[in-house]
Amino acid sequence: KQEVTQIPAALSVPEGENLVLNCSFTDSAIYNLQWFRQDPGKGLTSLLLIQSSQREQTSGRLNASLDKSSGRSTLYIAASQPGDSATYLCAVRDMRFGAGTRLTVKP
Amino acid sequence: EAGVAQSPRYKIIEKRQSVAFWCNPISGHATLYWYQQILGQGPKLLIQFQNNGVVDDSQLPKDRFSAERLKGVDSTLKIQPAKLEDSAVYLCASSLDRAGAYGYTFGSGTRLTVV
Numbered sequence: 001k002q003e004v005t006q007i008p009a010a011l012s013v014p015e016g017e018n019l020v021l022n023c024s025f026t027d028s029a030i031y032n033l034q035w036f037r038q039d040p041g042k043g044l045t046s047l048l049l050i051q052s053s054q055r056e057q058t059s060g061r062l063n064a065s066l067d068k069s070s071g072r073s074t075l076y077i078a079a080s081q082p083g084d085s086a087t088y089l090c091a092v093r094d095m096r097f098g099a100g101t102r103l104t105v106k107p
Numbered sequence: 108e109a110g111v112a113q114s115p116r117y118k119i120i121e122k123r124q125s126v127a128f129w130c131n132p133i134s135g136h137a138t139l140y141w142y143q144q145i146l147g148q149g150p151k152l153l154i155q156f157q158n159n160g161v162v163d164d165s166q167l168p169k170d171r172f173s174a175e176r177l178k179g180v181d182s183t184l185k186i187q188p189a190k191l192e193d194s195a196v197y198l199c200a201s202s203l204d205r206a207g208a209y210g211y212t213f214g215s216g217t218r219l220t221v222v
Contacts, residue, residue: 032206032208044200095200097142
């Protein structure tokens with residue numbers, strides 16, 4: 001059974017900091033890994049999708065890496081902004097989710 | 108391209124009543140998912156459809172929850188009778204194929220409050 005863990009559960013940083021969110025999974029037989037953002041009371045917005053054959057994906061200030069052998073993915077956010085405040089979730093094969101990291105970026 | 112449509116957006120019911128949620132996935136998406144998200148937790152997969160067939164319903168409380176996707180397009184999720192602990196956001200998602208090679212798209216969700 002796939003277990004997905006996200007660390008930290010919550011993170012508060014000042015504006016402008018670079019930060020790293022972590023996602024670990026127990027079953028390395030994944031098709032892909034997807035990072036989502038969820039704003040309070042809203043649905044999930046896809047940020048980055050990493051195929052199992054890839055090692056990383058980039059979109060603007062976001063970079064996600066995938067290491068299947070160690071069962072880990074990291075989401076790197078450069079130069080954080082208050083608008084980045086949200087909950088970040090990762091999902092793996094058959095869409096099993098972690099509990100998310102709640103990010104607050106203070107002006 | 109239109110997104111995943113869900114309705115209603117909000118629903119308040121008393122315990123032991125029944126409720127139904129509707130989802131219309133992105134056109135052409137073969138795979139449809141229903142999730143339950145309790146406040147402060149990640150989404151929990153309830154059921155996964157591939158076209159009109161069920162792929163995974165291992166976490167669906169079948170004594171009170173049911174779901175169908177009769178024509179392989181839109182889907183309904185029903186709870187009967189509802190309990191207080193069913194209060195949550197119910198999210199629908201779809202993907203082009205089961206492997207999600209092109210990613211997954213979520214609807215805005217239905218927030219259910221059971222009182």
